[in-house]
């Protein structure tokens with residue numbers, strides 16, 4: 001066992017993937033010489049050289065398109081987009097090109113690319129450097145979306161994403177970069193599309209992912225004090241998402257709350273709630289309640305941002321509502 | 325008051341011929357390839373009018389010399405990213421007519437199994453990375469392909485085809501900059517046909533490609549894109565230099581869009597004089613005339629045409645007897661299977 005930081009786990013996954021497969025390349029703004037805006041790619045340039053790890057101009061649209069072109073020409077590009085807010089500029093390459101190429105070209109090619117990008121508030125970064133836009137990508141057939149919740153899942157999912165023959169959006173919650181965990185030396189493999197039970201409990205299911213997992217665990221502790229045992233499903237993968245694990249948990253607890261940091265309206269939670277209201281209808285003993293950010297841009301001021309972010313109190317209140 | 329109809333004024337091809345630098349056999353071969361695209365698209369025109377081709381199609385009639393001339397300098401491992409007007413690129417890069425027509429007729433036997441159609445014909449095996457429904461998108465795909473060629477240490481090159489209208493997309497600037505900065509083997513081929521949909525280039529652009537390319541120190545060559553000899557000569561010279569590591573280059577081919585933007589566009593917005601002048605600029609007729617001048621008899625030319633027509637007919641017949649694509653198979657191809665690419 002050794003202490004593993006989230007940010008280091010990302011770097012180690014990249015290092016191991018690049019060692020295992022010479023076709024993996026890494027590029028993005030300030031990923032090489034500076035080692036990444038959040039320090040995740042430190043040392044990789046020195047280890048793998050400038051041909052495989054390189055800095056780019058500030059040209060997100062062209063870089064994402066280039067990732068598609070490289071992926072259909074024999075490489076496995078890993079592109080870092082500095083903030084998820086900037087993925088607005090890469091939409092054509094992802095939505096019209098990467099997502100559709102395999103299907104549209106008759107199943108005769110694959111687009112093995114990974115786009116790593118940080119999302120999430122709490123840093124006072126303001127309206128254009130804090131957004132959680134993962135639902136946009138999860139809405140597009142052909143893309144996969146994953147969002148790890150700790151260093152071990154970050155490592156395992158990034159390895160899985162790079163190995164995946166499809167375009168994968170790998171979302172890193174900024175609040176997790178400094179987080180650490182005691183991890184085994186041999187890190188476990190993760191599978192895209194598989195959730196895990198982060199905490200067992202019999203009374204209510206809370207489905208969440210990414211940085212919000214910590215909020216959910218804290219809420220579960222608070223609820224345990226009231227005699228309510230919450231089971232927490234950590235989705236890890238949003239597209240595809242693990243319907244079976246969520247349904248199995250709902251079948252045990254008969255109550256469901258879905259929680260994320262992203263805006264609640266039209267979000268990942270809406271999809272899960274709608275699906276469970278359908279296939280899990282007979283299991284439900286209470287309303288499915290969603291907890292997410294309010295329908296507004298993320299404010300800059302600390303007190304405003306705190307009020308904006310979905311909290312332990314919001315989640316506890318939601319659980320009480322479905323148990324009522 | 326009726327406004328005068330705009331003319332394409334970006335520089336109409338001269339109509340002068342210069343077949344001297346090329347052997348008669350080579351020219352005859354180019355002729356066969358030009359004719360293949362021409363006859364294939366004329367056949368499509370008819371099939372579309374008869375309702376056999378679903379959706380909509382953009383024909384490249386009048387622009388064939390760009391495809392044939394550029395592709396003459398390429399090999400299979402070189403890659404191209406094409407446009408919405410991509411039939412000529414696909415066929416010139418080596419796409420079999422059977423798979424091409426089957427795709428246009430939405431058959432399972434099509435190159436994309438009937439899922440892409442005209443605007444998405446592709447075949448990775450021959451380095452045809454796809455026609456594209458998004459104007460300008462091919463630029464960055466070719467950029468990435470050029471990056472892959474360089475990273476993998478081959479001396480293959482990538483070609484981005486784009487129209488004059490596409491030059492107003494910001495991607496062109498990003499791609500010129502990156503290609504120049506990283507010295508990528510990327511050839512920018514502008515097919516300047518004077519029109520972007522229903523608007524002449526003069527109303528799209530405040531700049532000339534040569535000036536833009538110069539800003540990035542990307543060498544720019546402008547040729548008569550209806551002169552296949554000129555296009556192939558420029559392409560051979562440029563591609564050879566690029567294989568030696570010269571970095572990105574731009575080739576602007578001034579050409580003519582004979583048909584409407586898409587089939588069914590009556591082109592009422594074009595000046596009748598401009599339309600009337602097109603026949604004299606026909607890139608296929610010009611090569612026939614050159615070959616005749618070089619002593620190839622009418623019977624020999626006729627034989628080339630007959631051979632092409634027969635291949636086209638066979639491909640159409642093959643497509644017509646094709647099967648409808650399976651919905652289940654389509655669903656299964658949204659994602660590639662397996663944990664490893």
Ligand SMILES: Cc1ncc(C[n+]2csc(CCOP(=O)(O)OP(=O)(O)O)c2C)c(N)n1
Nearest residue numbers: 409457458459487488489490517519520521
């Ligand atoms: C991003 C985008 N914008 C607009 C269109 C609609 N559109 C299709 S072709 C075209 C004109 C393109 O002109 P040009 O690049 O000169 O190509 P040409 O049609 O002349 O071959 C337009 C505007 C599109 N397909 N994609």
Ligand SMILES: [Mg+2]
Nearest residue numbers: 487488519520
């Ligand atoms: Mg045009």
